[in-house]
Structures are given as C-alpha cells and as structure tokens.
Amino acid sequence: MLDVKRLELLLRVVETGSITAAAAELMFSPSAVSQQLRRLEADVGQPLLQRHARGMIPTDAGHVLANHARTVLRQLAAAESDLAEIAGLRRGRLDLGTFPTVGSSFLPLAVSRFRKEYPAVQLHVHSAREEQLVEMLESGTVGVSLLWDYQWSRIPGSRFALTSLFQDPTVLIVGADHRLARRRQVSMADLQEEDWIIRSQGHPVIEVLERSCRAEGFTPRISFYANDYQEAQAMVSVGLGIALAPRCAVVNKHPGVRILSLGESAPARRILAAHRHDRVRAPAEVAFLKTLIASARDYAPA
Template identity: 35%
Template sequence: MLNLERLRTLDALARHGSVSGAADGLHVTTSAVSQQMAKLEREVGQPLLAKNGRGVRLTDAGRLLADHAARIISQVELAQADVEARRGCAVGELRIGAFPTAMRGLLPRTLAGLRVEHPRLRPRVREQEPAESMAAVVRGDLDLALAIDWHNKRMPVPAELTRTHLLDDSADIAVPAGHPLAGRAEVSLAELRDEDWISWNEGQFCHEWLVYTLRGAGIEPRIAHIAEEHHTQLAFVEAGLGVCVTPRLGRGPVPAGVRLLPVSDTVRRHVYAVWRTDADRRPSVRAAVEALRGAVAGLRSPGPS
C-alpha cells in the first residue's frame, strides 16, 4: 500500500521541480523530503528520481506516479469535503492566507465571528502576498486565501480554484501636507506626472500594477523608494520623499503630515477569497467565506483625511 504522505512529497517535487522547493512547500527539511522519497522508491521497487546537474529530475516512473499522486490527493480532498458535509458542522483546522491590509482590515472581525459561530473550528492564519497564497492553496498548504487585483489589471486565478468577490476597495493618493495639491478635493493621475513614487517591492503584483497604470496615463514612473508596508510608505510621504497609493482597507491612522486625495480616475482594488474547487462542499470553507462576508458588511470604509 502506497503511503499518502510520501505521495504528497512526490507531488510537491513534481510541482516545485526541486527538493528544496518541495521542502519549502511542505514546511519540512530537505533531508525529510529525501528520506520520504527513498522510502517511496523502496515501496515501488524502482527509481523515481535521477540526478540532473546539481539537482534532481523525475524519472519516467516518477512522472507516472506523480500524475497518479495528484489525482489521489484531489480525491482525498473530495473525501474530506464529503465527510465534513455529512457531519454538517465546521470543525478542525482551517488554514487561511491573507495579504497584509486584509490581515488588519478583515481577519480580526472574521476570526472573532468564527469563534462565536463555530467554536470547534480552529483557524490558522498566515500573512502572504496574493500570488503566494493562491499557489499555497493549489498545493494544499492552505485551505483558503484572500487575494486582490485591480480595476484595470486582473490577477489570473489557477483553474483549480473557485473564487468569490468580497468587496471593492478604493484607494487614494497620499501626498505630504505641504504639497501644492494637498488642499484639493480630488486629483487626477496626470497631475502627478513629475512626482517621485514610493512603491511596493519589485515583482509584486501591486508594484507591477502601479507601473502599468502610470504608463497607461502617459507617465513614466519615477520609483524613488521601495517599502513593503503601507505605514512605512506613509512615513516616507510625511517626510516629503514622494507620493504613494494607499488603499482604504486596513489603513488605520494616517500621519499628521500626510494628506489623502481621492483619484478622479477611480482607483480601486477587487478583494476576493479563493479555495480549491474540490473543497467546495467543506463546511469549514463555507463558514469562513460567510464570516468574511459578515466582516465586509460590518466595515465602515474610511474616506480620505
């Protein structure tokens, strides 16, 4: 009988393409991955891995078994969903990934609601960027993820996932209090043509969106500073080092030396939840989505200040 955990290891190797990638995805050591694969090779009686330079590759037998492993893992997910659905209540562990502003703006109220309505459910939350958390849901490392895209640039969702829209989150432009536009009721992107910008990390979806949007408005962006966290960006704005886009969800207090200007071009993000389609019947997933919708309904979207 093939061991399910060893098949999960093989599946992770096939998806990540390396022992280190599989170890990261499974949250184990590379030694643990190698040990599991050695045991699986003994179970099937033939090599599943071959050396490939400094790394490894799957043999023909390894690729064949990896295809079966992916289907088996999906069937296990369906079985878990069916068992949970038959039981009719949300229990056990539910692993959730969320981007930073959703962690602040949505998850506290969501988790508090789940604790009251489903006391036997144990949510476990991890802060991750949307692309990372969606990949983790596909791999089975997470059960549910919160993700975003923008009104003019959509993020592709893997075919294995189901998604549901939660809210549209408006964004403002943050400028220093002494900026010539600081007293305006709203501003257009074209008026910010000559500004230095404070952006997210290069390679992140939101950074790519900012560059794409400014170029679409005929502006070649001058990215002066890179900061991961919104409050760090606002601190740089207060110091007069540039301007930034600041979404309203989870924004919290704004520094006294910053002014927020709505954008006449209507800049907004779409926030949604995703989960594996084969987990659609799990009461725990449904309970979490319902709690998220309740948290959204209780939001009082902050305006600019």
C-alpha cells in the same frame, strides 16, 4: 471483510441471549437475523453461537468476536458523534490564507465575527505572498484563502472557485503639508510633476502606478523604494515624495500623511475568497465564507 451490521446482530444476540429478542430490538425478523448470523459464521469459518436450554450462548469464537464488535460499535458511535459536532460547528479546525494588507485591515473584522458565532472552531491563519497562498491552496495546507487581482491579471475561474468580496480602490498618499493635502479627490493628471515613492522588489502597485501615469501621458519620477507601506508613509510624511497604495494598506494611517481619493483615474483591485474546485469543503469553511461575505458588506475603511 467482516460486515459491521452482522457484528452488531451477533453482539445483540449474545447480550440478550435470544435471536428473537435481538430481532425485536433491531426491528428485524428472527429468520433474517438467523440468516445474517449464518453468513457471519461462513465469513469467519467457525460457529459463533450454540443453542442452549436458556437460549443462545456464544462459542469461544463468538465471545471473542462479540467483544471486538462491542469495541468497534463504540468507536463508530464516537466517530458519528465527533462528525456531528464538526458538522454543527461545535468543534473543528479551519486553516485560512491571507496577505498582509487585508490581514491587517478587513480580515480581523471577519475573524472576530466568526469567533463570536463559532467559538469552538479553531482558526489557524497563514499570512503570505500571493504565490505562496496559491501553493497552499493547491496543496490543501489551507482550505480557503483571500487573494486579489487587477483587471489586467485576473485569476482564472477555472483554477479556483472564486467569490468576489469587495473592490479595494487605489488611493494617493501625500504629506500633511502637501499642496494637495486639503483636497478630498485628485486625478492622476494632476500629478505629473511629482516625485514618487514606490514599493520595491517588483511589487504589483508599481504596475498600477506605471499604467495610471502612462494613461495620462507621463512617466513617474521615482525618489524612493520602500520595503512596505508603513515605510512608504513615513517617507511621504517628510516630503520625499507621494505614493499610491490600496486603501486596505493605509487603514493604519501615519499621522503625518493625508489619504486622497483618485476616483476612476487609478484602477482598483478585487479582493477574493478562493478554494479548490475539487475540495470537499468542511462545514467550518462554508461558514467562514458566509462570514467573509457578510463582513465585506459592512466593511468601509476610512
């Protein structure tokens, strides 16, 4: 394998016509340059330079190798320049994972902040369910992903490097004319006689409801299974029942409902930023994590 530094020495000798001049330019001694050139000739198996009255001139092989050396060195310089731009966040790409409730509430604030500071970095956001986000993290499809967990189903720190961003409380959605609509905070104990609207397909908020009701000694009476939180809000607005939701899920509130605090009577979920432990993190990923942390400190949805 040819040594790049020796190729550079050859090119400088060919361009300057002198071992002494090339050595001075590259801050080597002439004897060191001569020694490295002899090793290069041994590597290629033929002479590369010949002494002439006007200095050193390349052989045919020397001409060919010097031309290739010029191309290689130019490409290496371009690579170093590109890497410097990426390191300085003057260019680059970031693939980010998120899930719908955070993607429609908190994440746009962080993205806006990041794009103002690093406009040349291309952001590609992938929104999916948590199991898909985990797969994308493990496969390297995304470098950073937002995830969530509850106290009874913590994501192990041995699986991913986790940064806790904020707590997302569970809130109560009631109709605008519900008996509790004027209250700012209620307890799950106040809701034993209510009908409930819940998410379908084994959604995690179902377990939140079941655990919260069980802690107060009752079983929730289900009146409707909603496909998403917008549908749940719509059904609440017409009096079909009440519903639980993470606060991030109701930032875009239906006009016919009220959002009430449940205090400590319903568990909050933890919003996390995750990346693989073994991943060599690109500068854009490091910068975006800092932006997420800063944005989380300022995040206070109504």
